[in-house]
Amino acid sequence: MCMLSRNATFNSHGQDSSYFLGWQEYEKTPYHEVHNTNGIIQMGLAENQLCFDLLESWLAKNPEAAAFKKNGESIFAELALFQDYHGLPAFKKAMVDFMAEIRGNKVTFDPNHLVLTAGATSANETFIFCLADPGEVLLIPTPYYPGFDRDSKWRTGVAIVPIHCTSSNGFQITETALEEAYQEAEKRNLRVKGVLVTNPSNPLGTTMTRNELYLLLSFVEDKGIHLISDEIYSGTAFSTPSFRSVMEVLKDRNCDENSEVWQRVHVVYSLSKDLGLPGFRVGAIYSNDDMVVAAATKMSSFGLVSSQTQHLLSAMLSDRKLTKNYIAENHKRLKQRQKNLVSGLQKAGISCLNGNAGLFCWVDMRHLLRSNTFEAEMELWKKIVYEVHLNISPGSSCHCTEPGWFRVCFANLPERTLDLAMQRLKAFVGEYYNVPEVNGRSQSSHLSHSRGQSLRKWVSRLSFDDRCPIHGR
Amino acid sequence: MASSASENRLLLSRIATNEKHGENSPYFDGWKAYDQNPFHLTENPEGVIQMGLAENQLSFDLVEEWIRKNPKASICTAEGIEKFRSVANFQDYHGLPEFRQAIASFMWKARGGRVTFGPHRVVMSGGATGANELVMFCLANRGDAFLIPSPYYPAFYRDLGWRTGVQIVPVDCDSSNNFKITKEALEAAYGKAQNNNINVKGLIITNPSNPLGTTLDKDTLESLVTFINQKNIHLVCDEIYAATVFSSPKFTCITEVIQNMNCNPNLIHIVYSLSKDMGFPGLRVGIVYSYNDDVVNIGRKMSSFGLVSSQTQHMLASMLSDEDFVEKFLTTSAKRLAKRHGVFTDGLEEVGINCLKSNAGLFCWMDLRRLLRDQTFDGEMVLWRVIVNEVKLNVSPGSSFKCVEPGWFRVCFANMDDDTVEVALKRIRAFVGQAKKAQEQAQVKSPKKRWQSNLRLSFSSSSRRFEQEGVSVMSPRMMSPHSPMPHSPLLRATT
Numbered sequence: 001m002c003m004l005s006r007n008a009t010f011n012s013h014g015q016d017s018s019y020f021l022g023w024q025e026y027e028k029t030p031y032h033e034v035h036n037t038n039g040i041i042q043m044g045l046a047e048n049q050l051c052f053d054l055l056e057s058w059l060a061k062n063p064e065a066a067a068f069k070k071n072g073e074s075i076f077a078e079l080a081l082f083q084d085y086h087g088l089p090a091f092k093k094a095m096v097d098f099m100a101e102i103r104g105n106k107v108t109f110d111p112n113h114l115v116l117t118a119g120a121t122s123a124n125e126t127f128i129f130c131l132a133d134p135g136e137v138l139l140i141p142t143p144y145y146p147g148f149d150r151d152s153k154w155r156t157g158v159a160i161v162p163i164h165c166t167s168s169n170g171f172q173i174t175e176t177a178l179e180e181a182y183q184e185a186e187k188r189n190l191r192v193k194g195v196l197v198t199n200p201s202n203p204l205g206t207t208m209t210r211n212e213l214y215l216l217l218s219f220v221e222d223k224g225i226h227l228i229s230d231e232i233y234s235g236t237a238f239s240t241p242s243f244r245s246v247m248e249v250l251k252d253r254n255c256d257e258n259s260e261v262w263q264r265v266h267v268v269y270s271l272s273k274d275l276g277l278p279g280f281r282v283g284a285i286y287s288n289d290d291m292v293v294a295a296a297t298k299m300s301s302f303g304l305v306s307s308q309t310q311h312l313l314s315a316m317l318s319d320r321k322l323t324k325n326y327i328a329e330n331h332k333r334l335k336q337r338q339k340n341l342v343s344g345l346q347k348a349g350i351s352c353l354n355g356n357a358g359l360f361c362w363v364d365m366r367h368l369l370r371s372n373t374f375e376a377e378m379e380l381w382k383k384i385v386y387e388v389h390l391n392i393s394p395g396s397s398c399h400c401t402e403p404g405w406f407r408v409c410f411a412n413l414p415e416r417t418l419d420l421a422m423q424r425l426k427a428f429v430g431e432y433y434n435v436p437e438v439n440g441r442s443q444s445s446h447l448s449h450s451r452g453q454s455l456r457k458w459v460s461r462l463s464f465d466d467r468c469p470i471h472g473r
Numbered sequence: 474m475a476s477s478a479s480e481n482r483l484l485l486s487r488i489a490t491n492e493k494h495g496e497n498s499p500y501f502d503g504w505k506a507y508d509q510n511p512f513h514l515t516e517n518p519e520g521v522i523q524m525g526l527a528e529n530q531l532s533f534d535l536v537e538e539w540i541r542k543n544p545k546a547s548i549c550t551a552e553g554i555e556k557f558r559s560v561a562n563f564q565d566y567h568g569l570p571e572f573r574q575a576i577a578s579f580m581w582k583a584r585g586g587r588v589t590f591g592p593h594r595v596v597m598s599g600g601a602t603g604a605n606e607l608v609m610f611c612l613a614n615r616g617d618a619f620l621i622p623s624p625y626y627p628a629f630y631r632d633l634g635w636r637t638g639v640q641i642v643p644v645d646c647d648s649s650n651n652f653k654i655t656k657e658a659l660e661a662a663y664g665k666a667q668n669n670n671i672n673v674k675g676l677i678i679t680n681p682s683n684p685l686g687t688t689l690d691k692d693t694l695e696s697l698v699t700f701i702n703q704k705n706i707h708l709v710c711d712e713i714y715a716a717t718v719f720s721s722p723k724f725t726c727i728t729e730v731i732q733n734m735n736c737n738p739n740l741i742h743i744v745y746s747l748s749k750d751m752g753f754p755g756l757r758v759g760i761v762y763s764y765n766d767d768v769v770n771i772g773r774k775m776s777s778f779g780l781v782s783s784q785t786q787h788m789l790a791s792m793l794s795d796e797d798f799v800e801k802f803l804t805t806s807a808k809r810l811a812k813r814h815g816v817f818t819d820g821l822e823e824v825g826i827n828c829l830k831s832n833a834g835l836f837c838w839m840d841l842r843r844l845l846r847d848q849t850f851d852g853e854m855v856l857w858r859v860i861v862n863e864v865k866l867n868v869s870p871g872s873s874f875k876c877v878e879p880g881w882f883r884v885c886f887a888n889m890d891d892d893t894v895e896v897a898l899k900r901i902r903a904f905v906g907q908a909k910k911a912q913e914q915a916q917v918k919s920p921k922k923r924w925q926s927n928l929r930l931s932f933s934s935s936s937r938r939f940e941q942e943g944v945s946v947m948s949p950r951m952m953s954p955h956s957p958m959p960h961s962p963l964l965r966a967t968t
Contacts, residue, residue, distance in 0.1 A: 003707070003739065008611045008771040052558040059549045059557065067550065068540060076540060077533040082755040083600075083748075118599050118757075118779045119564075125778055129636055130489040134615070150777070155610055155636070193484070226484065264484065278564035279783030295489035298496060299636070302606050303599035303779035307755030312549060312784065 007155055018381065020146075022391040031389070033417065041421045044391040046202060046359045047412035048236065048276035050333040051326060055275070058322050065315030068308075075311075082307040085300050087116040091314035095284060098317045099269055102235045102327060107247040115285040115296040116310070118303030120232050120270035123283035124151040124196075126303075127266060130295045131226050132158045132193040137185045139195045141165050141173050143362075143398035143405070145202045152196065161185045161192070164401050170353060171204055171362075173197070173212045178219050194226030194264075195219070200233040200243060203398050203407035204362045205338075205355030207237050213249040221261040228266045235274030235327060237357040238335040263289035271313065273359060274330070280309045334359070334411060337418070341410040344422025348429045352408075359411040363392070366404030368432065377403040388428045390421050488636055495630045503857070507867045514892050522897050525867040527683065527835045528888035529717065529752035531809040532802060536751070539798050546791035548784060556787065563783045566776050568597050572786040575793035576745075576760055582799050583716035583750060588728040596761040596772040597786075599779025601713050601746035604759035605632040605677075607775050608742055611768050612707050613639045613674040619709070620644050620662050620676040622654045624838075624874030624881070626683045626711075633677070642666045642673065645877045648840075651829060652685055654678070654693055659700050675707030675740075676700070681714040681724065684874050684883035685838050686831030688718060694730045702736055709742045716750035716803055718833040719811035731764075738764035747789070749835060751802075756785045810835070810887060813894065817886045820898035824905040835887040839868070842880030844908065853879040864904045866897055 022044050031039035059065070068076040082088065089111070096109035117123040132138060134157025140148060141163040152158055163181040165171040178195075185192045195216060199208040220227040229246040237243035246265055255262050267286040272278035282305050285296050317323060341361055345352060353362040369376040374396050381394040384406075395405035410418060503525060512520035544550040548557045563569060573592035580590045598604040613619065615638030621629060622644040633639055644662040646652040659676070666673045676697065680689045689697075701708040710727040718724040731741055743762040748754035758781050761772050793799060818828050818837060828837040845852040850872045857870040860882075871881035886894065 003612075003705075004765075004767060004771070005610060005612055005614050005617075007614075007775075008767065047562060049558070049562065052561070055561075056554055056557050059554055060551065063550060065549065067544075067547065068537075074537055076537050077530065077752075080533065080536070080751075080753045080755050081528060081530065083757070119777075122599075122778045130486055131484070133486045133488075136486075150774075155775070155778075157615075193486075224484070272564070277561045279561050281564075281780050281782050291485060291489065295485065295494075298494045298631075301600075301631070302603045302636075304757050306757050306782035306785040308788070309782040309784050 018378070018394055018397045022381075022385055022393065025385050026391045029389075031417065038389065040385065040389045040391050041417055041424075042391050042412065043409045043421060044393045044407070045412045046273065046407075046409050047278065048273055048330070048334075048359050049412050050276070050337065051330050052276060054322070054326050054329060055316070058316060058319065062315060062319070065312050068311070079307045079311050082310075083304065085116075085297055085304060087114075087305070088307065088310040088314055090318065091305075091310040092116065094314045094317035095269075098323055099234075099286075101320075101323055102243070102274070103245050103248060104242070107245060107251055109247075109286060113286055113288060113293050115287075115293060115300050116305045117283040117285060117296075117300050118281040118305060119278070119283040120230065120268055120272060121147065121151050121283070122281075122300075122303040123268045123270065123285045124148070124228075124230065125154075125156065126296050126299045127228055127268065127285055127292075128152050128156045128158050129299060130292050131228075132156065134158065135190065137161050137190045137192045139163050139178070139181045139185070139192060141171075141177070141195075141197060143171070143203050143395055143400035145198060146393070146397045146399075148196070158193075159190060161190070162399055162401075163195070167353075167364075167402055167405075170206070171201075172209065173215060175215055175219070178215070182223065192223065192225055194228060196228045196230065198230040198233070199246065200231075200237055200357035202233060202358060203360060203393065203395075204353055205358035205360050206353065206362075207241060207243045207357050209241070210244060210249065213244060213246055214253070216246070217249060217253065217255075217261060217265070220264060224260075224264075226264045226266065227261075228268060230268040232268060232270040232273050233358050234269070235330060236334055236359060238331040238338065239356045241356065243357065257288065263287075263292075266292065275326075277313075280313070281305060282309065282313065337410045337415070340415065340418060341408065341422070344419065345408075345425070348422065348426040350425070350429070360407050360409040363406045363408050364404065365406055366402070368429065369404045372403055374403045380404075381406070384425075384428070388424050390424060493631065493635045495628065495635075503861045503867045503869070506861050506865075510865075512865070512893065512896070514890075514896070518896070519865065521861065521865045521867055522893060522900075523867050523888065524884045524886070524897065525869045526888050527749065527885050528754065529749055529806070529810075529835050530888050531752075531813065532806045533752060535798075535802050535805060536792075539792060539795070543791060543795075546788045548787055560783045560787045564780065566597070566773050566780060568595065568781065569783065569786045569790055571790040571794065572781070575790045578796075579793040579799060580715075580745060580760075580762070582796075582803060584726045584729075585723060588726055588732070590728070590762060594762050594764070594769050596763070596769055597776045597779070597781045598759035598761055598772075599781075600754070600757045600759040601711065601744055601748060602628070602632050602759065603757075603779035604744045604746065604761045605629070605709075605711065606635075606637060607772055607779070608709055608744060608761055608763075608768075609633050609637040609639045610775060611772055612709075612742075613637065616640070616672070617674040618642045618666055618671045620659065620666075620673060622646050622658070622678060624652070624684050624871060624876035626679060627869075627873045627875075629677070639674075640671060642671065643875050644676075647878050648829075648881075651687070652682075652838075654689070654697065656696055656700065659697075663704065673704070673706055675709060677709040677711065679711040679714070680727070681712075681718060681833035683714060683834060684836060684869070684871075685829055686834035686836055687829065688722060688724050688833050690722065691725050691730065694725060694727065695734060698727075698730055698734055698736050698741075701740055705737075705740070707740050707742065709744060711744045713744065713746040713749050714834050715745070716806065717810055717835060719807045719814060720832045722832060724833065739767075740765070742768060750806075756789070757781060758785065758789065813886050816891075816894060817884075817898070820894075821901065824902050826901070826905065836883050836885040839882045839884050840880065841882055842878070845880050848879055850879045856880075857882070860904075864900050866900060 026040045026042050029039045031041045092111040092114050096111045096114055100108045117126055137159045138152055140160050142165055161181050161184050163177045182192055216227055234243050250265055269284045271282040287293050351364050355361055368380055377394055377396055384390050393407040507521040507523050510520045512522040544552040547553045548560045573595040576595050577590040577592040598607050618640040620642050642662050644658045646654055663673055715724055741764045745760040747758040763769050827840045844856055846855055853870050853872055860866050860868055869883040
């Protein structure tokens, strides 16, 4: 008799995927600029480490927030005892105000519709528990964050059917792709409960176009299903077109509480990416549906936010001067850093999807593949991890349908380390194409053939913009 | 046109729309009564005193003093800020190494240094609530069952079964032997499950017990270990009240027991938390400690859904590794709990109310059987409503803990100051005194009548009024998710 549950024995936690294996390799020999200069540089981790100084200087000026004090009085006991799953009211107010500010105050949020959870990981899982039964389906556009396999499926028993997006149109969601995914589920006699999108997208590093959002809303309206918009990167949209939340589009379409779709559109948020505070485990669910809010609130018992952290962040986020400055500075630094990465990649003859958000680039290495297959992608990835000593995430781990794409993060390492990573990559690519011919047999001819092919592709890459022009989005 | 509420219901999951969170029950009337009219010594001295909340508020002064003296423990002070970014960025589900070490060390100290714990087995979770659910997800499939000795913490219904689909099979314990768990009761529960084709995956015990306030003796623990080994099922020990033991017998941790027995360690798991021992429910520190490597491994991955805030981990790593502080805290806390327990139980005894003899926990298991109109759960409800609405004390009726005998009530004593305890005791004295007077008067008129039925006459009008108000709607502000959520005796877990 199996002693543990199915949850414990199957690997639907998804942590055997290459996304996580790359991390493991990194853990074995992490790069250090003094102690391990040949170690693996971590570029597979979507963290935002660019603006800690702003938070640190705020803390230095606001000691009370941290010292369990309010108006000079100790509130430790009050905080230590506070376990109400409705959350600290001041914190929820500060959160919704911050969320509105990120969206240029084009939409506002009601704190009574916000549910706090232990990170976006918990928020996504909680949503799925509320919206779908085991065996039901969630549609997710590819490529998507590998952790969704765990967050959405593992303990909930819900299945994912991908909405296939391709480079032909910059991986935008199309009506055809949506319909095909829906039909696929129907063919398998599975009930579709909703669509989960990430906007800005992980791993693409792009914001959704108005067209895509309209399309999604029409689709979910037509099918009578939910739309969950994971907007945890909303504060990282550093250049035009500006981030457009699904809530804004609902407003544009004059959808309010009297419209059918109003209650079926939900948002996930977190402070892990925008503020760079993944350790604090601050996630949130936002829904217009009272029943969802009620159910999610009860469920949040399983993963509440530490009251100590709520108190600190409530003070921080209520400081409008800080938030305004932070948002602007964050954009500026991310934009610069992304530019450095893109330029470094270009020097290595590598291009990426034209991104305007996120903490990563979606990099096109198709021309470096031995063949247009996922085996070749894995081969290339292993070379990059084990020989070039860069941990980047292969597109297959993000369920991309085309081999050769990689997610490369740029905001979780110092600039000089990023430069070093680009130098290594450039050297690798140079070497890859300049391997000395080996006794004139097919191997060398294969290499020169592929080199020629790759060069041609490389040249065409430089002149062809994969992504639709900005003004059309 | 907006979707109708029923259409929307269909669009949500069964979990979201069923009642298995256990919160929609008339028993929340007690909470409502408190919330609408909370006691305050000076501002609302006639208000309802909250005695339904198992919180430990007796030793915050020690913690506050430590925090003042240790600014480095906070990543936000001038002394500690150099750690800010590395801590804020730290989301590794292994937890901060120093945090795990500190937890292992604290668990060791809280058990009198009699057993040691390895940091490598410490898995974080979102409070004990998250820990219990996580353990179920690891050990049982939907439809499987866990045996639980009654009376038990009401929210187990939610924590163990709501999202996991695991069933609870109660193991009946009663006052004939002070609610001890017997082999016969275990076998009976197990057999009943088998007869109903229910797959029992394990037994979960709370030691020290909530609501009894007692520790399990070594013999009982050994017999439980023997039982689960024989059946090859898991044993989950919820030890969240371990450091609330304030008098003998000393606490015997499950680890001590299995060290001296032939036991499959893969079946043994401990749930721990700082919510009760330290009084930190708001910090959401839950721990799963398993002797099963696979459970540790998978549990760790699952803990992603409820990690402890790294800010909190950092502070507690510092606090709990301060051996002098921990020693002082544990000793002082136990002393204060003992004193409070003594004051309260003595006060009750003075008016002829007995409690189960207890040596741990933040509450007493009060015996009010002789005050029941009828020795039924309806009778218990009548009495309970009187206590809430007339005596103005929110206590928890035994039926909400699935107690098989009516008339027992859990009353918490560590979540208030000394003055409030005095007021509560005064009210109880007045209430019992009133009942006795009514009895004496009745005996003068009609000597044969039992005094319980006069109690019924005295209070029936108030209970009728109460029932006429109907089932109340839960006030949004009042719910503390980890307080005992009374469970209607009419909703029995199906077995």
